Each structure stands twice: as C-alpha cells, then as structure tokens.
Amino acid sequence: MAAGPVVLLLLLLVASVAVATSGTRCASDEYQNLGLCCKLCPAGHYLLQACSVNHTTGRCVRCEHGTFMSHPNREADCWPWTRCREDQEVVAAGSESSDQQCQCRSGRFYCDSEDCMESCFQCQRCDGLTLQACSATRNAVCATEVSPEPGSAGPWEWLVLSGALLIAVFLFLCLCGRKVVMWVVSWLKRRASEPGLASPRSSQPDEVLIPMNPMGDVPAPGSEAPPLEEEALALVPGAGTCPGPSGDTGESVEPQAVAATGSPAAPEQAPTALGLSILEQKYEQKYFLRNMPSDDIRIYYEFEHQVPECKWRMFMRFIGLDENEIEICERENPGNLLEQHHKMLLKWTQKLGRKTSIFKLMAVLHKMELHTCLQNIINKLIAENILVNCEETTN
Template sequence: MCSILLVFSACWIVFSHPTGAFPLDSGLNRTRRDVSCTGGLQYRHGDLCCLYCRAGTYVKSPCTRFGEAGQCEECDSGTYIEHDSDLTKCFPCTQCRSDQELVKQCTHAEDGKCQCKPGRFCHPDEACEVCKRCIRCKKDEEVVRNCTSTTNTECKKIQSKPGAPSDSIVVTVVCVATAVAVCVVFIIALGLYKWRRKRSDSQPDLPDSMKTELEEEFPQLVPVKGEESLRACFEYFEDLNVDYYRRFFRSLGISDNVIKGCDHQQYEDRIHELLNKWVEKEGRDASLNSLLRALLDLSQKRTAETIRDQALQAGHYER
C-alpha cells in the first residue's frame, strides 16, 4: 500500500512540473518593490533604492544597482542645495536688494545671506519686502537701544533730575517771560516768509555771469553705481529746510495730493517716500544733478553744497 502511494506522489510531481523546476521562495527572488528604502539616506528609482547625492550636488542620473549612488554633479556657480537629496536641479542663490547688503557669500551647499543696510531694519518675523528706516529719538528722548538690521531704535523720555524744577513750573516761567517776544517774532517771521516767497516766485532768471559761476561750483556729477548711488544720497536731503519742503517737491513735478498723502509719516520718511516716487516718475532721467538744480532754483545753495560734498566724500559720485 505504501509503495503505491509513493509511486502516485512521484507521478504527481513529474506531471505538475514537467520541466523539473521546483519553486524556490527563499526571499531572494522577491521583487525589490517589497523592500523599503532608508529614509533620509535613499530614494526610490523604479525597483531600486539609490543613495542621496550629498549637499552641493544634484542627481544627474539615478543609480543602476541597488543601494548605490547614481551620478552626482556639483551645482553650477550661483546655485546651491543645502542638504543631501534626490533633487535634479539646484536652487538659485538669493540676490540682495538695493536696500540690503550681503553678509554671507552663497556656496554650492549653502545659500547666501542678506541683511538691511545700516540705518534700516526689518523684523525677522515679518515678510521683509523692504527695509524700513530707523527712527531718530526726539530732543526730549534718549536712546535705549540702537537700531540693528532686525530691530528699530528704542527711545524713552529723559527723566528730570531730582531737585530740578518741575516741567510745569519751567513752562509757566518761560511762557510768561517770552510770550510777547514770541508773538513779535512770529509776526516778523510770517511777514518775512511771505515776502521771500513773493520775491522767489517773481525772481527773474539769473544773469549769465552768475549761471557760469554756479556751473563751475556745481559741475555734472557722475554716479559710481547708477541708480544705487542716487538712492544712497536720499538721506542727505533729510536736512532740507521744512519751509521749502513742499515747494521743492512741487518743482520736481510731484502733485500736492501725493505730497499730502505722506503727511502722516515722520519728516525723514516723507523725504525718502517722495524721492522714491520721483525716481519712479523720471526713470532713467532721474539724477542727483536735477535735485541739486532744484535746490539752487529755490535759493538753497548751502543745502545743495552740503549734499554735493557728502555725495563726493562718501564715494557715491565723482566729478
């Protein structure tokens, strides 16, 4: 009986596998789709797990054997990849804006870093679309913390010293002692302002000899870095006499509505905002020479000389 069973089993095996091949499922013939790639080290390409390319390189072609790296190429100049990855393209390096300065060069494995130029700041938790101008403490305030590239200036009221007369007493004494003088000075100043304005509005053209003299004192200045040099000189216009502020920008073609729209800002910020609008309006024709000429036309020669000298000393312009 046992012999019959053995013969039957042998026949079944032969007819079930006529080629003589027996199934071998040891795990070696399983498809590699059943194998998971190591996170952070490998990436899947078809049925293969390829090693990441190191930082600063990109995948030019994937691997052809399991567990190996493909062809990795170094990022081109001006591009980077900061971490090991399977990226096939590098990222372009960050370009600093005109109101920023480069503090860290871009490498193949790390992006460059920009920060606001001195005198400007941008909070790190805000979208830094433009660097804001640092405030200046008022006369009755003192600096608590200087402005940095990421924080504005902090000011606080100056505390009166112990034993000093109170502010109310000082104000009362000063008002009583100078009330009449202030009124007289105000009336004289108002009359003088109206007279000078009338005289300026009706002032005839300068004689040729005076024009020649001004041209010798104010030759055409040449910017070292184009528009960037012009914008770098905006801060020099902060000392513009407030009495000439509106007339100056009207002479540049800025409308009264635009000028009034900046009245809510601090005086220095108004100057910068309106100068930026003027540059946008003039385009390539905008130049420091035009601004100096506008000051001269308003009889603000001393202000024009100061701005001219500052622009030359700082190296923004050349004669």
C-alpha cells in the first residue's frame, strides 16, 4: 500500500515533463526564450527585448540609416552597409532590408572576378581605335591587339627570319643587282616611249567617275564627262531662269596653267580669292541648291566621303580653316576620319556664317584640279535631289 503514493507521484512528474516539453516546442519563425516561444523580428528590424507572452513578437526596432537586416532575426543590432572604395561606385543604394551594392568605376576601373574584394584594375587606354570600351567587368579591347594563334612564330623567330631574308636580298643584289636595275630602267624607258600611255592623273585610284543622274546629263557609256573648266567657260551668265545670283560679273574662268610636259601645275598653292569668287559665281549660275539649311548634314556628306584623304587637309586650308582648328577636330575624334571631316566642315560653317556656300567648296575643288572628284559629288547631289542643274530647268 505504501507504493501507491510513490507511483502516483511518478506519473504526475512524467505528465508535467511532457506538458512542459510540448509547450516549449517553437515554430520555424519563432525562437525560444525562458520557456516561451517568441516570434522573430521581421527583415529591416532588430530585437530590443524578447516577448513576455508565448507565441508573440517582442520589441523590435527598425534598422537605422546605414544599416540593414535582410531576413527575419533575433539579432541585437543591424548590420552596417558595405562601403564603396575610391575605385568603386554605387550601383544599388542600401535600404533597411538590403545592403548597398558597389562595382568598379565604369570607364576607369574594371574587375575580372565577382566580388573584387581587394581592388579594381586600371582600364587600359588605346592609342588607336577602341574595339570594346572598358566596363566594370572587363578591360578595354584595342584594335592593335591581336591574339597570337596557336603555333604562330614568336618575336625571336620573326627576328631570325627577317635577318635571313635581308641577307638573302643583300647577296642577290651583290651578285646580279646591277643587271636587274638596268633591266628595270630600260623597261621604264620603253613604257614611257609607247604612244597612248595613260597620264599619271588618269591612274589615280581616287579619280573614278560616278555615273551622272539618270534624269539629268547622262554621258554615253564608256565616255568621260566634259572637264569642268570647259563647262565653266561655256556658261553664259543670266541666260536661264535658275534661282540664285543673276548678276553678270563680266569675267571668265581661266583654265589652269599647264607645264611644258602637258601635266597640270601643282595645286598646292592656295587659290586666289578673285579666282575662287569667279568660279563660285559660275557654279551658282549653273546649279542651284534646294531650300535646305546650310548646316544640313546631307549637303556636306558627299564632300566628306569623296575628297581623297591625302588632299583633305589642303582642302580645309583652302576653304579657310587654320592648322589649329584642323588639329582640334582630329584630336577630338581620334581614329574616326569621317567624323573628323564632318566636324571640320561644321566648324567652317560656324566660322564663316552666311558666307559659307556649297558652291565655294566646288570652286576650291576646281582650283585644286580634283575634277573627277568634284563631278562625282555633283552627280551624287543631283541624284539625291539636293542640287538642280539649271540647264535642265530651262530646257
């Protein structure tokens, strides 16, 4: 009979332990504190004081500016934002629930890893054309950089090959160089004495005549357009009703001086203002421009493309730009010839204002004896309905 109370006491103890165990089992969004289950503080907050009632939220405080907490928690403080280094920039601002995001400064630094914990790398500057600009995750790619192919010769191999080639050429010239030189000289003399040999001007690669506007002056297939000087001499001022200057200057365009050998005089001397003025008036009487603003890009597009690069700087000097203005346009647009040409023509229009004229450009090309280049530009402008031939409107 004495064992009865002991058994009853043990049963009560087991029941109390089971009740206590079941009461302290907390959910996934709770934490245990002094036998109670308290709910976690939400993201963007930290815990200041635990709960005093089971399954409730304690005292949570919002993260201060410059700190964050990205998930539900029971932390006593929020975490500080990541601070960007001097070689980094902010790409995503921090908030109460998210950290501040940094990356390498675009255009100046880059990093080839995800975190860039130590430092960013300085972007390289290309001396020539840039194929791919520097970004936060990759370096710039320059046009001069060529990846060596597998198995290609290295610098020492090329040096040895170049030296061997020079020795071979030297030995060849020592043994039979005099005979080769005499043969080349005699061949050139025979070519020069052959009748009907094309002149050097006709063999220039940039002197290719573009067919004229099919609705305008169409030359016969295979025939050359008449020289512009002859056209200018044949014009009669005021003969048509073409818009533009109608005053008669009473002067004629003199053909270019020709040396005794039959080749034109060197066009490297600046044309006189009087000669350019006469030529400009003649072109104004033969053609007129559609109603377009003087800075319309379509007017100067063909000049930028058709004038040979070797003649471009001289062309700019003749129309009135000085060396400093030409060099500024080149430095501001490195490696981009068309953009350099465009900027120079825009600077010319800004410098001369109302005195700028497409006919002045034609007159300069005429004086420089770039006749085929000039005719190509005229044909293109007529075909694009920018320039109109007065003779077509009067017929």
